[in-house]
Amino acid sequence: MRRLLALMAALTLTACGQAPAARQESATGAAPRAGFPVTIINCGRTLTFDEPPSKVVTGYHPALETLLALGLGDRVAGRTNFSESAFLPGQKEQYDKIPEISPTIMLPQKEVMLAQGADFVLDNAMAGFDAGGGYATVEELDAAGSPVYILGGWCSPEETLQYTLDKTFTDIQNLGRIFGVPDRAEKLVADLRGKLDDVRTRVSGRPPVKVLATDGGKGPVNAYGGSGITHQMITAAGGQNVLAAVKGDYTEVSVEQVSAAQPEAILVSEYATLRGETMPSVAAKTADALSIARNSPAARDRRVLPLPVSAQHPGYRNLLAVVDIARFLHPDAFTG
Known part of the structure; x- marks a missing residue:
């Protein structure tokens, strides 16, 4: 039986959704928040936000981990199950407080997913958006006002092979802009770059x-x-x-x-x-x-x-x- 990564890759959509994502309009009609609107390109699609998302659904656990590292756990309204390995320090308590909408690592089936009313969906592969598997597609979620962001540029099987560590830094910075916490994101990026620089120095030679x-x-x-x-x-x-x-x-x-x-x-x-x-x-x-x-x-x-x-x-x-x-x-x- 193929393992986890093979499953994720096999279900990946090669099209990745070419239509522009639905623009997220302000629910209050108030003047735009400072720093908004924010426009991000992800998987060849344009995502535009007039305000930070407040009802987020996350797919496979590294997506949730990334938001928690940015201090955005209070924005997450639903998550998938994670029972594979140890939690990162301090994150299990936050995980337990977030409603579980799928008993597996995958997003729930189409009807359940659309019923979440999410204003942002974060995942790290296209597997959970395959119509053939009974999932809501990226296009269907866009139309419902639930734009999808895929971490790491894992938008197609070919693009998973092109991953570089810098793409994770870009994701953190993009999420910082989307959620209106760019300073927090830059601080996290600086901390992580410092860790990698320390490794590079220690192993050099x-x-x-x-x-x-x-x-x-x-x-x-x-x-x-x-x-x-x-x-x-x-x-x-x-x-x-x-x-x-x-x-x-x-x-x-x-x-x-x-x-x-x-x-x-x-x-x-x-x-x-x-x-x-x-x-x-x-x-x-x-x-x-x-x-x-x-x-x-x-x-x-x-x-x-x-x-x-x-x-x-x-x-x-x-x-x-x-x-x-x-x-x-x-x-x-x-x-x-």
Whole structure:
């Protein structure tokens, strides 16, 4: 069975909605708020806001995490379920206060979604807007006054491969403008850039560690190639993706490719459920990876880091994960 990222990619809409989004008119008819209207381009669509959204629905959890990091939890009226891995510090309490509108990681079906009356929808893939899956489309939500913003530029399968870490900074700045908190967004961006700059300084001059990033499998192996978000994080953390020559992000590779790669460290995607189904545990996936790469330095040292799959999607968490990966790959650089 294909894993979480494969599901998200397989359902992605390639069209991404070319019609302009519905303009959000002021509910009071009052004079425009300072700094508004705000116009943002997202997935080739123009989103215009005359006032900050106040009734937001979020899809897969990294979207909610990003809003919470901006101090915008009070604007979120509905969220999807998150039961895959640990919450970021201080966010579980906020999550629990927000009504759950879907028992899965996906947005609810069309009728339920349209009934939310949201004035903004934030997600990090187009999977939850596929008419074939019974979901409200981007165009239908636009027409209902619920404009959609997709994080990370993950607007089509091709664009997921073009992701760079800078796109998360752009998202944070865009959300700051949309919600009327640009100073808050700039402060968060500066803090995150500082963290990445610190990592860059610490790992500079050190030999990159050869890394295999995998989501398990006995053959073929679900792994991460030389494009996309996971590859970007490995590189930024002072690692060298042993599958960098493999085209794609989440993909399948042979047992022979993994065995020959000789990784020095292994990242294993961590999550527990997918649409309510129990998935292979991180322990089972780790065992598979160590068995396949049994003659590698990583297997010899049992050097494995579980990586929350939510960090492998666009959002605030993927920047924090770079620091975690760097500490794992270069522990000596973070001592003293």
